[in-house]
Amino acid sequence: MLKKVPTTSVIADQRMKAVRKSIKMCAMTILGLGIATSSAQAITITPNDDGEDLVNSILGEGINVVPGSVNYTGAAGASGTFVDGDSSIGIETGIIMTSGQAAAAVGPNDSDQTSTPNGTAGDADLDDLVTQGTNDAVVLEFDFESEGGDLFFEYVFASEEYNEFVNSSFNDVFAFFLDGENIALIPGTNTPVAINNVNGGNPIGTNATNPNLYNNNDPSDPQFDIEYDGFTDVFTASAEGLDAGTHTIKLALADTADSALDSAVFIKGGSFTDEGNGGGDNGGGDNGGGGDPEPIPEPTSMFGLMAVAYFGAGSFMKRKKH
Template identity: 50%
Template sequence: MKKKIALALSLLFPLPAFSSLTITTTNNGSDLANALQGAGVTISNVALQGAQTQQGFFSGGLSAGIGFESGIILTTGDANSAVGPNTNSNSTTTDSGSDTDLGALINATVLDANVLEFDFQSDSGNISFNYVFASEEYNEFVNSNFNDVFGFFLDGVNIALIPGTSAPVSINNVNLDVNSIFYQNNENAFFNVQYDGFTTVLNASFSGLSNGNHHIKLAIADATDSALDSAVFLQAESFSSSTVPLPPAIWLFGSVLAGFGLIKPRKNYLNKI
């Protein structure tokens, strides 16, 4: 019966040919910010906190299953390790320091912080951009203290929120059991990225900005310890004064198969260190 279901689904949803991401690391914050810049915004005063290979550019995101083709990646480890398939658990200590804003979001110590921040002006008073959060902390450490977190702080206020809520996006707030409509399980290595799970493409936006300069801080960090890495992918040229449409959901086929039990998740019993 399952074989018949799989055949029918493959006709309705042709399976995409997933291939690997391409990552190019950089420690040039201005280049990263310029890659994000879209229509209707100007950027200045860029600052970057991160180790040499902690952040960079990526391409091949659509074929790998991320949901958009290219952009920048910020990680709590080595950005090169984002490339799939998901065959091991990445755990890199970067000694890049902490971040008080992220620590306040989850009331915990954060480590290996990666922060890109800059001033900007919007010609419409609006700002919007698209992103995906991914982590090796899935699914074993959901509802634990190892709650890797990120935030997009607009003039000090986090706008990286679960749609329709005031809750920040983190592994405890988006997973197989909570807000699962926004979650993609990759423990079965269906998607060709190394992380055990990641969100669907989400949008961060704000309307009604006053004239003049505003400040955005894009930050991600490990929580409690440095073991197991997380990342945030940001779509190229989506930081703009108008909303860039969300890309097609090419991951739908995998979700449907998982729902029918046709993809079996693997178990990972890695101990935290």
């Protein structure tokens, strides 16, 4: 029996199939690596103690800051800006204010006791919210003009006091005082956000308070790429029916009872606005503030080139068949 000899076109077709298969395998591998890399993007923090810069980072629509009204008080390095925070705290960009050092917030969480005693004073308004005195306060205050209506902004509170000092006197606290009234409240309540008011219990799972609003990140099994041992969901601070005119907002955070173990508040960039964002937590939900989706890679990236090669090879083979 005569053995059938492959024609030139058949050989070319077989070779193209092999090339296409090889390119497909490479493209899928690179795609997997690209997805893993982008989803694991670590938060980046840039220390910045300039009050004007911090205010400009959080301003959104409808808010006009009164010139010369910005006042920042805090230790050097206690505040800054951040990017790539969505996968760790649920907010992509914004500012951070801490009772320690802003740069220390970067993960992974490898310590239960990250702490920088700044040696600065507390804050009298925060003292009124807790039973112990405060220390290491960081305060950002400014006046703004509003045409009236509602006011919103989004934030996350985090701390190294979790979980070991839950239900103790070391109840680190912060507040957003709008014309003297704190609007940083647990969703649906008049209770200020603090260690003892949002937690997973101590030990974890025991005597917890609002655990559905809390994210555990203990270094024994850290779930998020951030240094703090725990943090809240993304909350929305809001004020309804604001009168038209000039108002004062004071953003303040401090250690309570001592100067040990850092706490922080992350405020979403551009979220200080008179238009509701809808991304924050108003009484439930999980960690996540609805960050922007990852951009599709440009064809000039390695994955883009491989994808173009793969689909191009397929197109070329189809043309050969015709």
